Amino acid sequence: GQQVMQIPQYQHVQEGEDFTTYCNSSTTLSNIQWYKQRPGGHPVFLIQLVKSGEVKKQKRLTFQFGEAKKNSSLHITATQTTDVGTYFCAGRSTNAGKSTFGDGTTLTVKP
């Protein structure tokens, strides 16, 4: 079945440093979503990518979808303590009826 892998599992950064998490799928994806889950909270939808090579930005967050639509990344510039949480990608392959969540990357930010 479809597998979605995320690296790294954990990332500890100093406030102001950049952060990147990578998502890789075993199959070609029709679309991919990114979610953020704060400690003790529930996943919150951030963005969806659909097109090959697509790049979207939300303030300090930059999301990319690979040309082959098998990988994606989330980059945060100049992290802040409010960025703390676990970031999940969820990919839907072209012949699947549901999205598969990656294992998540947990970001901690030291002030």
Next chain:
Amino acid sequence: SAVISQKPSRDICQRGTSLTIQCQVDSQVTMMFWYRQQPGQSLTLIATANQGSEATYESGFVIDKFPISRPNLTFSTLTVSNMSPEDSSIYLCSVGGAGSYEQYFGPGTRLTVT
């Protein structure tokens, strides 16, 4: 995005008993899902709750253990039956976005089975 509420927010139950979790949405939605999330882990899809028909279960989850109801387009319940400590987890409902694949999650139900 839809506003989603879940009841109860948390519960502590004895093994062998059952708990029904409710999910209420403030607008009509086509797609509703139930997930399980172990502490520090990813989300595992239990089933898709279909309005007017039986839920579609994922591999490893069966209707006898996790019966689901979906009486209308704004409400669903998940029952965790004959609970064991291994069922201790956070259970989340989610709804699908209109015309897209993003999901919006409820606040979750934290279940502890003793």
